[in-house]
Amino acid sequence: DQLSKHHATALATVAEPDIDRILALSRLSLSELAEADDSLARRAERIVEQRISFTARSNPDSSIVETVGPRPDDRDRASVWDAGIEAAAIYNARWNADARTPVPIEATERQRIEHAEATANLRNARVASLTEQPTADLAAARNELVLEARTTTTEAPTQTRVIEQVADIDAALTPRIQAVVDSPANYITDTLGEPPTERSEPWNSAARAIETYRHAPLGIEPSSGALDRHAAIGPRPSGALAVEAWTSANAALHLTQGRPAGIEH
Numbered sequence: 001d002q003l004s005k006h007h008a009t010a011l012a013t014v015a016e017p018d019i020d021r022i023l024a025l026s027r028l029s030l031s032e033l034a035e036a037d038d039s040l041a042r043r044a045e046r047i048v049e050q051r052i053s054f055t056a057r058s059n060p061d062s063s064i065v066e067t068v069g070p071r072p073d074d075r076d077r078a079s080v081w082d083a084g085i086e087a088a089a090i091y092n093a094r095w096n097a098d099a100r101t102p103v104p105i106e107a108t109e110r111q112r113i114e115h116a117e118a119t120a121n122l123r124n125a126r127v128a129s130l131t132e133q134p135t136a137d138l139a140a141a142r143n144e145l146v147l148e149a150r151t152t153t154t155e156a157p158t159q160t161r162v163i164e165q166v167a168d169i170d171a172a173l174t175p176r177i178q179a180v181v182d183s184p185a186n187y188i189t190d191t192l193g194e195p196p197t198e199r200s201e202p203w204n205s206a207a208r209a210i211e212t213y214r215h216a217p218l219g220i221e222p223s224s225g226a227l228d229r230h231a232a233i234g235p236r237p238s239g240a241l242a243v244e245a246w247t248s249a250n251a252a253l254h255l256t257q258g259r260p261a262g263i264e265h
Contacts, residue, residue, distance in 0.1 A: 025044035030045060056090075084126070087121035091114050099122060130169060138173055139217060141169060143217060181211060187225055191210070
């Protein structure tokens with residue numbers, strides 16, 4: 001066994017003459033390697049990054065999971081989620097900072113680039129997690145966030161956080177909305193008529209407005225059908241947020257040749 005290990009080590013050294021030095025450097029932390037004046041430091045960093053990535057996937061930071069939401073069941077979304085968790089862990093380890101906080105004023109160009117990448121990956125992870133939540137839950141969370149932004153006086157960072165969270169929910173809802181536009185439910189064709197052979201923008205806009213209203217403020221799935229007799233969006237609602245979306249949807253509908261989907265009462 002010892003002879004086999006020695007032989008393997010010898011082969012590795014032949015294949016990579018600097019292997020001993022790289023492995024020695026890989027025992028340093030990422031923050032130490034970031035400041036190391038050694039031409040092999042970057043190669044050692046990749047080894048350390050792989051270790052951090054493995055740990056982040058197998059035992060993710062609970063505070064980051066709380067930020068982005070649970071890991072999705074879907075394989076593709078789970079990969080996106082993993083990438084976000086890993087990017088944040090690597091950034092945090094290298095810069096002794098939290099990727100969820102603003103980049104320091106004194107940050108180097110490399111830190112700024114990696115902060116932007118980690119932040120983008122975290123947001124993608126959050127959207128991937130949100131995508132598996134029920135529409136009703138997403139709508140309720142969105143309404144709460146919008147009301148918070150409108151009714152409270154908060155500092156700019158908090159307002160930015162709220163805006164980003166609303167955008168993340170919208171990103172999770174968009175594929176659902178587009179799916180109904182592409183394969184319209186009966187209440188849409190009853191209201192707008194069959195989609196033109198070559199989809200016209202007014203028809204698409206009206207269909208998208210209907211589903212945006214139903215999904216975002218109301219949290220209603222297409223399976224719920226028409227909201228009032230044969231109306232796609234039903235009567236004018238009472239809530240401020242719902243009224244805004246309803247008005248926008250009704251305006252888009254009047255640009256089409258279909259029957260009005262809103263009922264003014």
